[in-house]
Amino acid sequence: MMPNEKILSAQIRRRTLLGSMAAVGASAGLSTLGVSKAFAQEPEKPSEIIVRAWGGSWVDSLKAGVSDSFTKMTGIAVRHDLTEDNEIQPKIWAAVAQKRTPPIHINWDTTTNATKSALRGVTEDLSDLPNLKNTTDLAKPVGLDGYPIVNTYGYVYVLAYRPSAFPNGAPKSWKDLLDPKLKGRIALYNDGIGFHFPAQVAGGGKLEDIPANMQPAWDFIAKIKEQQPLLGEDPDFTTWFQKGEIDAACTISTNAREARKNGIELAWVVPEEGAKFDTDGLWIPKGLPENELYWAKQYINHALTKEAQQVWLDGLGLPGVVPGLTPPADLVGDPSYPTTEEDFKHLIRISSKVQVENESQWFAKFKEIMQG
Amino acid sequence: MRHSRVAYPLTWRVMDVFERLAAAVWPSSFQRGLPYLMLLPAVVLVGLLVLGLIQIGDSSLRTLDTSTFMMSENYTLANYQRALSEKFFATVAGRSLMGAVIVTVITLIFAFPYAYLMVRTPSSALRKFLLVALFLPFFIGQVVRAYGWLIILGNQGMVNEALGLVGVPPMRLLYNYPAVLFGLVQYMLPFAVLMLAPALTAIPAELESAASSLGAGWVRTFRHIVLPLARPGLVGAGLVVVTLSLTDFAIPAILGGGSQDFIANAIYDQFFRTSDQGLGATLSLLLVAVGSILVGVVFMLFGAGTLAMGDERK
Numbered sequence: 059m060m061p062n063e064k065i066l067s068a069q070i071r072r073r074t075l076l077g078s079m080a081a082v083g084a085s086a087g088l089s090t091l092g093v094s095k096a097f098a099q100e101p102e103k104p105s106e107i108i109v110r111a112w113g114g115s116w117v118d119s120l121k122a123g124v125s126d127s128f129t130k131m132t133g134i135a136v137r138h139d140l141t142e143d144n145e146i147q148p149k150i151w152a153a154v155a156q157k158r159t160p161p162i163h164i165n166w167d168t169t170t171n172a173t174k175s176a177l178r179g180v181t182e183d184l185s186d187l188p189n190l191k192n193t194t195d196l197a198k199p200v201g202l203d204g205y206p207i208v209n210t211y212g213y214v215y216v217l218a219y220r221p222s223a224f225p226n227g228a229p230k231s232w233k234d235l236l237d238p239k240l241k242g243r244i245a246l247y248n249d250g251i252g253f254h255f256p257a258q259v260a261g262g263g264k265l266e267d268i269p270a271n272m273q274p275a276w277d278f279i280a281k282i283k284e285q286q287p288l289l290g291e292d293p294d295f296t297t298w299f300q301k302g303e304i305d306a307a308c309t310i311s312t313n314a315r316e317a318r319k320n321g322i323e324l325a326w327v328v329p330e331e332g333a334k335f336d337t338d339g340l341w342i343p344k345g346l347p348e349n350e351l352y353w354a355k356q357y358i359n360h361a362l363t364k365e366a367q368q369v370w371l372d373g374l375g376l377p378g379v380v381p382g383l384t385p386p387a388d389l390v391g392d393p394s395y396p397t398t399e400e401d402f403k404h405l406i407r408i409s410s411k412v413q414v415e416n417e418s419q420w421f422a423k424f425k426e427i428m429q430g
Numbered sequence: 431m432r433h434s435r436v437a438y439p440l441t442w443r444v445m446d447v448f449e450r451l452a453a454a455v456w457p458s459s460f461q462r463g464l465p466y467l468m469l470l471p472a473v474v475l476v477g478l479l480v481l482g483l484i485q486i487g488d489s490s491l492r493t494l495d496t497s498t499f500m501m502s503e504n505y506t507l508a509n510y511q512r513a514l515s516e517k518f519f520a521t522v523a524g525r526s527l528m529g530a531v532i533v534t535v536i537t538l539i540f541a542f543p544y545a546y547l548m549v550r551t552p553s554s555a556l557r558k559f560l561l562v563a564l565f566l567p568f569f570i571g572q573v574v575r576a577y578g579w580l581i582i583l584g585n586q587g588m589v590n591e592a593l594g595l596v597g598v599p600p601m602r603l604l605y606n607y608p609a610v611l612f613g614l615v616q617y618m619l620p621f622a623v624l625m626l627a628p629a630l631t632a633i634p635a636e637l638e639s640a641a642s643s644l645g646a647g648w649v650r651t652f653r654h655i656v657l658p659l660a661r662p663g664l665v666g667a668g669l670v671v672v673t674l675s676l677t678d679f680a681i682p683a684i685l686g687g688g689s690q691d692f693i694a695n696a697i698y699d700q701f702f703r704t705s706d707q708g709l710g711a712t713l714s715l716l717l718v719a720v721g722s723i724l725v726g727v728v729f730m731l732f733g734a735g736t737l738a739m740g741d742e743r744k
Contacts, residue, residue: 144702174705178499242602248688249703288605289688302585302600415496418704425699426518428689429525 101349106135107163107357113140114293115316115373120166123370124361131360134353143167147175150343154180160343163354169199169209169337170417173410176206182342184208187355189362196337197362197379201411208358209337210367211376214394214405215252216326216333218295218314223305232260232278232329235306241285245298245307248289250279250424252334253308255406257282259331268408269416272423279427289428299324311394315375328393328404335396335405483718489711501708509712519696519713525607526692527720530676533614537671538664540615541622545663546656548623549630564620576613576684580604605687613681618674622667629663630656665732672728673721693717 109125111117117138125136139146139162146165153160165172175181176199184190184205190197199207219229223243229235235244246253254275258265263274288294288304295309299317307314311326318324340358342351360366367378372386377395389395396402492501493508513519548560567575582588583603590600603609633656641651679694691699693713700710 142702147705148701148707174499177497249699286689303605418494418496418706421699421704422516422518425691425696426516426521429518429521429691 101352103132103134104350104353106137107350107354108137108139108161109164109166109357110141110143110146110162111138111166112143112292114296115312115319116292119370119373122373123368124357124366127366127369128357128360132353132356136357143171147171150175151178151180154344158345159347160345163342163346163350164357165341165343167207167339167341169207169339169410170413172207172339172341173199173202173414175341175343176202177414180344181206182344182346182351182355184342184355184358187359187362189359192364192381193362193379194381199339200409207339207341208362209339209379210361211371211374211378212335212337212396213310213312213374213376214328214333214335214396215256215308216311216314216394217306217329218299218309218311218317218324218326219306220299220304220323221325222323228325228327229306230327230330232256232308232331234329236281236285240305242288243303243305244282244285245288245290245295245304245309246282247308248291248428249421250428251421252310252336253279254420254424255334255408256308256329256331259406260329265406265408269412269420272420276423276427279424283427283430287428296320311392312374312376315388326394332404332406333393335402335407483715486711486714489707490715492708494706494708499705509709510716512709513712513716522691522693522696523716523720525690526676526694527724529607529611529614529682529692530672530724532611533618533675534668534672536611536615537618537622538626538668541619541626541667542660542664544619545623545626545630549627550635564623567617567620572617572680573684575617576681579609579613579616579685583609604685605689607686607690609685610682610690610692613685614675614678617678617681618671621670621674625667625670626660626663629660629666633659661732665728665734669725669728669734672724676721676724677717 109120111120117140121136121138125138128134129136141149143165146162147167150160150162150165152158165175167175172181184207187205187208190205190208193208196212197209198205199209217229217232217235221228223240224234250257254272255265255268257278258268258272258275261274261276261278263271267274288298290298292310292313295304295307295313296317298304299307299314299322300320314324314326340361342354342358346354361370362380364380364382367380368383371378371383375386375389375395377383377385377397385392385395385397393401393404396405489501490509491505491507492503493506494500495502544560544564548557548564551557551560570578580587584590585600585602587603589603594600637655637659638651641655646654676692677694678692679698682690682692682695694717697710697713697717700706700713
């Protein structure tokens with residue numbers, strides 16, 4: 059039996075060793091984070107920071123690419139809060155309005171949703187993140203002063219389909235969803251997000267007419283309604299494809315790719331009318347203690363490093379905001395992973411400002427058609 | 431003196447102290463206030479609800495400014511105008527009301543024989559089985575039960591697989607209005623049985639025997655004895671089922687495939703999808719109003735059933 063002194067001694071040595079390793083790791087990590095100069099004045103570390111995230115492959119990718127390496131470098135644990143983005147929003151707004159500490163440190167959010175929070179004035183400015191200088195224009199939110207949000211990648215709402223349901227070849231147009239054999243076999247997001255703009259083109263309208271005249275979009279969506287589409291959220295699409303409930307869907311390519319990874323026969327295209335391209339980002343709510351704000355900023359700064367982006371976005375299969383990232387092998391040349399000017403010509407981008415100002419009306423109109 | 435101390439043990443003395451303390455804190459003249467004191471927690475809870483409703487009422491009179499995503503400073507009836515004029519809200523409200531009525535009728539039809547058998551069966555084993563079957567669903571949440579139906583009724587679910595064995599191709603059993611109503615009936619059935627059982631227990635079995643001995647058949651006995659005497663239970667169960675169905679969220683969301691929203695789903699969308707708390711608050715208040723009117727009409731026509739007390743229970 060080991061005497062108490064020896065046990066104590068062994069514990070101290072082990073703790074010292076771990077401490078030393080953590081210090082080395084932290085200093086190496088912080089150097090990567092671009093805060094090595096500030097190391098001497100580094101604020102007190104919180105025991106954890108909370109990052110709101112989407113579940114499934116989304117949070118797995120974030121953990122593998124950003125959170126784990128952040129913890130390794132700083133010693134700060136990262137907890138992922140899987141509350142839906144729409145549901146965390148009013149909680150944050152209420153916390154800021156009541157001058158309470160917000161429930162999370164970092165919100166991983168759609169740029170449109172995040173822009174609402176920025177317009178409401180509940181976001182911290184992130185202009186001072188050192189790694190912003192290494193990013194492309196995609197990282198900058200359009201129509202907002204400074205960086206209340208940092209966009210971290212782009213994504214495309216593709217037309218995902220089951221090849222066996224299209225024996226004559228891949229669908230070429232969104233109008234192919236009107237094929238009678240697809241009645242009850244297609245799916246859209248339950249607020250129509252991702253479908254309004256291509257529907258405008260498929261309905262014979264022009265993108266320049268958005269938002270003034272979207273009647274062509276509503277007419278086309280009314281035709282799609284006759285096809286009795288299922289309406290759901292991100293996880294539903296993967297489930298519906300897996301359970302054989304649908305043959306085609308307008309969904310983010312990540313969901314289709316996830317279903318394919320799970321062994322489902324699935325492919326996707328950007329139809330001739332184009333597909334919506336949008337961005338997601340990270341932002342920090344106001345009201346955090348100074349030290350926690352500092353480390354939350356370091357987390358986002360770390361998410362903008364090439365190394366973190368490469369792993370994170372390999373998992374999501376999406377193009378990032380740092381130049382020089384290598385596309386995943388299965389997405390090289392894929393229209394859902396745009397990298398060149400030519401790729402972007404087939405995609406539809408509408409400014410966040412127009413989306414934020416009109417989204418409620420578009421959602422309401424889509425619901426009116428689909429619930430009628 | 432010493433003898434007296436032995437005869438009056440320490441524990442009694444402690445109790446005396448407690449009694450004196452209690453008398454000081456709550457004199458006997460306060461005894462009449464005791465029932466009111468016991469009501470206090472409930473009053474506080476209801477008071478909090480009322481405060482919440484006042485807050486919601488305030489929000490309902492403010493509109494969303496989409497340039498700042500803040501609620502307007504001034505009051506307006508614009509949200510009420512929208513809620514009462516837009517076709518979407520009328521559609522959803524109509525679907526919810528119709529659904530609540532259909533679910534209530536079907537649930538009562540199914541619950542009545544179940545409750546009757548449970549109360550009247552001479553077999554204690556059967557009664558226990560029915561009770562267990564009744565309470566088991568309470569241990570499984572509404573969402574889990576709804577997902578269970580997805581597994582059973584899905585395109586690759588058990589029902590379609592069974593149909594496939596006899597050559598019937600897979601058919602869409604989910605994501606439509608009947609699926610939502612089916613899910614609601616299954617969810618409401620235990621509530622209705624629980625509300626009906628006490629009313630049926632209160633009907634003396636001798637009355638049915640007497641009717642039978644006087645020549646009444648089973649149908650006449652049921653129609654003229656059981657049904658009228660079970661009315662308080664039917665009204666109470668109906669009220670619970672209709673209000674719960676009218677305000678349900680999960681079943682329409684999960685089994686409706688996104689196209690069979692009830693009012694609660696529309697309220698959720700306003701609060702969480704479009705960030706329009708004003709319109710969400712308006713719809714919430716209108717739902718409370720519609721539900722209250724519905725219950726009021728039932729009270730006027732049929733009484734409060736088992737929900738009433740004392741002499742009012744007819």
